Amino acid sequence: MGDLVSVILPVFLVVGMGYLSSWRGWIGAAGIDGLMTFAQKIAIPILLFRAISTLDLGATFDLALLGPFYAGATAGFLAGLFGARLIFGRSWQDSVAIGFCGLFSNSVLLGLPITERAYGTAALQANFAIISVHAPFCYALGITVMELVRAKGGPARELAPKVLRAIFSNALVIGIIAGFVVNLGRLPQPQIVTEAADLLARAGLPAALFGLGGVLRRYRPEGDMRVILFICAVSLILHPAITWSLGGLSGLPPEALRSAVITAAMAPGVNAYIFADMYGAARRVAASAVLVGTGLTILTAAIWLSVLP
Numbered sequence: 001m002g003d004l005v006s007v008i009l010p011v012f013l014v015v016g017m018g019y020l021s022s023w024r025g026w027i028g029a030a031g032i033d034g035l036m037t038f039a040q041k042i043a044i045p046i047l048l049f050r051a052i053s054t055l056d057l058g059a060t061f062d063l064a065l066l067g068p069f070y071a072g073a074t075a076g077f078l079a080g081l082f083g084a085r086l087i088f089g090r091s092w093q094d095s096v097a098i099g100f101c102g103l104f105s106n107s108v109l110l111g112l113p114i115t116e117r118a119y120g121t122a123a124l125q126a127n128f129a130i131i132s133v134h135a136p137f138c139y140a141l142g143i144t145v146m147e148l149v150r151a152k153g154g155p156a157r158e159l160a161p162k163v164l165r166a167i168f169s170n171a172l173v174i175g176i177i178a179g180f181v182v183n184l185g186r187l188p189q190p191q192i193v194t195e196a197a198d199l200l201a202r203a204g205l206p207a208a209l210f211g212l213g214g215v216l217r218r219y220r221p222e223g224d225m226r227v228i229l230f231i232c233a234v235s236l237i238l239h240p241a242i243t244w245s246l247g248g249l250s251g252l253p254p255e256a257l258r259s260a261v262i263t264a265a266m267a268p269g270v271n272a273y274i275f276a277d278m279y280g281a282a283r284r285v286a287a288s289a290v291l292v293g294t295g296l297t298i299l300t301a302a303i304w305l306s307v308l309p
Contacts, residue, residue, distance in 0.1 A: 074141070088226065113209065257309065
């Protein structure tokens, strides 16, 4: 157990330092926002670009890897959606936002550093394969369902442009697409450019973790606590359990299974709150689920690491 704590705790200490710095006023809200903007719109997109531009796509993109993870993610979305509607009596728009919390695990800010600390940098190949389609898949599913709920019989021709505009204006998606273009086109990357990009990429995760702590400081565990705990159960238990079961059945190698399950076992990402805020639906619940789920991940990630091969 001590080894597991040593893997997980440094990640959350960085998050905690960001929380403390915001709470004590050492860094103001504008500074935290600027740091998160740098991380999410510059450094992490460059990190994803560099990773995907150098991936062995034929060896990494395996249906046995992506299938279990995204089957679990979709199950989490449906469980959140129908659980919120049928068990807790939320509106359909609130239910879609709550379902998105069960869909969008924090694959980058938590999944990458925990996997790297547990299994080393070489283990991140499967993580990057999952992340490369994570934002496009989750936003396409969430936005499509939300727009269908909001349209209530409106013209279908207006749906596709909204979905595509939302997906392809995302900085992470742009970095991913650029990585694929360079990789598939075998485009040369000048050394001086790659070294500069690597400097920015290395700053991405520490900056994002610190900034995440500052952002979480603004949230309060408000709203219906039963719904919040339901979201946490879907995100931290249901999604990784399905991924683990299906990954085992599909014969996924242990290295890839670890990455898939750890990524699935992460708390809802900040994007879950951004999605809720974008539509003005279940914002307090989504914000609280990010905060409470991130705290619970300290315990649940240690459990998942202990049972993985």
